[in-house]
Amino acid sequence: MKKLNAKKCVECGLCKNDCPVYRALLRETVSPRGKAKLIKKEMAENIMFLCTLCGACTQNCPYNIDLEIEKMREKIAEEGNDPEANKRLIKRIRKNGNPYVPTEEEKIGRFGVKKL
Ligand code: SF4
Ligand code: SF4
Numbered sequence: 001m002k003k004l005n006a007k008k009c010v011e012c013g014l015c016k017n018d019c020p021v022y023r024a025l026l027r028e029t030v031s032p033r034g035k036a037k038l039i040k041k042e043m044a045e046n047i048m049f050l051c052t053l054c055g056a057c058t059q060n061c062p063y064n065i066d067l068e069i070e071k072m073r074e075k076i077a078e079e080g081n082d083p084e085a086n087k088r089l090i091k092r093i094r095k096n097g098n099p100y101v102p103t104e105e106e107k108i109g110r111f112g113v114k115k116l
Helices: 020-025 033-041 056-060 068-077 084-096 104-111
Strands: none
Touching: 068 084
């Protein structure tokens, strides 16, 4: 079935109970339906980063709605409004090629270790 975008969401909530983020936080705003409402209003909120990108919402949606969270994140990051954790992750990937190795600044800040 063809995927539809968030603007076609009818807000039925059938996607909600299998969303791991909603199940953990029990807040409507973080549910796929809550995110769809924000996307419809073109509100690129940091809440888009509260998503595992698991795709369960699309799987459970009778209309096959794809929220395209990655695109929303990209837009937020381009505007420089993404969370600090995301900025650090991007910096690490650019510098070290992976998200796990701390940057030199983080090593100095955390352990007081200076680069030789
Ligand atoms: S995304 Fe689909 S399942 Fe979820 S509220 Fe919208 S129409 Fe319903
Ligand atoms: S993709 Fe995101 S919004 Fe959809 S079910 Fe998974 S965690 Fe929830």
